[in-house]
Amino acid sequence: MNKEQQLEIYYYLHLTRTLEDKLENLLKQGKIIGGLFRSLGQEATAVGSAYALDKNHNDMVSPLTRDMGAMMVMGAQPREVFSSYLARTTSPNQGRDQNLHFTDLQRGFIGTVSPLGTMIAVMNGVVMGARMQGKQTVGMVYIGDGATSTGAFHEALNFAAVQNLPLVIVAEHNGFAYSTPTAKQMRIQNLADRAQAYGMPSEIVDGNDVLAVYEVARRAVDRAREGGGPTMIEAKTFRMRGHAAHDNQSYVAKELLDEWRKKDPLENYERQLLESNVAITDELEAIRNRVEALLGEDLAWTESQPTFKGEDAVAGVYA
Ligand SMILES: Cc1ncc(C[n+]2csc(CCOP(=O)(O)OP(=O)(O)O)c2C)c(N)n1
Numbered sequence: 385m386n387k388e389q390q391l392e393i394y395y396y397l398h399l400t401r402t403l404e405d406k407l408e409n410l411l412k413q414g415k416i417i418g419g420l421f422r423s424l425g426q427e428a429t430a431v432g433s434a435y436a437l438d439k440n441h442n443d444m445v446s447p448l449t450r451d452m453g454a455m456m457v458m459g460a461q462p463r464e465v466f467s468s469y470l471a472r473t474t475s476p477n478q479g480r481d482q483n484l485h486f487t488d489l490q491r492g493f494i495g496t497v498s499p500l501g502t503m504i505a506v507m508n509g510v511v512m513g514a515r516m517q518g519k520q521t522v523g524m525v526y527i528g529d530g531a532t533s534t535g536a537f538h539e540a541l542n543f544a545a546v547q548n549l550p551l552v553i554v555a556e557h558n559g560f561a562y563s564t565p566t567a568k569q570m571r572i573q574n575l576a577d578r579a580q581a582y583g584m585p586s587e588i589v590d591g592n593d594v595l596a597v598y599e600v601a602r603r604a605v606d607r608a609r610e611g612g613g614p615t616m617i618e619a620k621t622f623r624m625r626g627h628a629a630h631d632n633q634s635y636v637a638k639e640l641l642d643e644w645r646k647k648d649p650l651e652n653y654e655r656q657l658l659e660s661n662v663a664i665t666d667e668l669e670a671i672r673n674r675v676e677a678l679l680g681e682d683l684a685w686t687e688s689q690p691t692f693k694g695e696d697a698v699a700g701v702y703a
Contacts, residue, residue, distance in 0.1 A: 385595070389435075390662050391671060393594055396431045397650050399675050400453040403462050406679055407469055411629055417471045418482055423450035425592070425624030426558055428649035430454040432597030433524060433554045433617065436605045439492060441520050443605070444510055446494045446503045447484050448526040450556060450623070455484055459491040463682035472689035478700070479692025501527065501536030504553060508543055511550050522608045524552045524601075530561020532575055538582075541616070545582040550608035552601060553579075553616040556591065558623040563635045579616035591619030592649040595656075622647075 404422045411420045423430060430453030437443035437458075447454045452465070467475035469482045476486035485495040494510065496503050507525040514521035531537060532555060544551050555575040559566060572578070576586035589600045597619060604615035622644035626633040633641075657663040 400427045416469050420629040421449040422625045426450045426621045427453045428594035429591040429619040432594040433601040436601035443522045444492045445524045451526050458493045466686040471692040474689045500531035501534035504540035522550045526554045529557045542582045544614040545584040548613035551614040552604045555618045558621050562627045576618040586616040588618045591621030592647045
């Protein structure tokens, strides 16, 4: 990976982190209607994996709550996220929904539907359709540890394996499904074991090491494109906030959070770039300033936009 790409990855990691920091501030200011879901601590998993996709082949992702970083890599704009959370009528969902529930087939992302596990079947269809059309599209779909216990997950994983589909499944092992620790909902240590049951190759990676995530994702994407079928990647990471902002994580041991704070993916990557002489401090600061300027501009634009009104809810829903 050349210097430009390594700095681009830094840009996306920093963009994701700062965008969500600003959303948290907006929530505290009472400007966000509804909840706020963050990917704090998990940004490297989303950014590193999506960065392995190729837009020239119309690769597609289906992100989850913790995959803001993948959306940014695919070209989603901060103003689309701000305006969704701030319920503006000019947001991708016209103010009807927040978070990452929006789709753009051109840019290659399909907004998730809430029943967990089901998006793997949807992405199976997407890549199967593309293959029938003679395209070399690879799909990437994200799944949480909790969601790997759904029936939908197992049915879709088997189908992807049997059909040898060009799909990469990124399983985010972040310790908790809402308040349930992984050990209380499965007897296995590694989510990757689930893939073995279907004859699907899997790899385990440090989900907080963005370059390591990129490497395994790149291998899986290349294999899928060459007709080698699906791969499941298990990214070991940690959810540094509650399920959403209303959840104070009181059920997570402080020691565990302290331990994972030391493995912060953004701080570690920054150190790595400096220590390996890929970048100097000024270059990283210039990137941070670029992010700050973009977010300032997009938030100002969002705040100038009209707010969703109750009566707007009935338009465009029924014929
Ligand atoms: C089939 C289904 N069951 C329950 C829920 C409610 N729910 C939403 S998120 C969530 C926890 C998900 O945990 P996990 O898959 O580990 O992802 P994480 O939030 O840790 O990223 C639950 C139970 C749902 N959306 N769909």
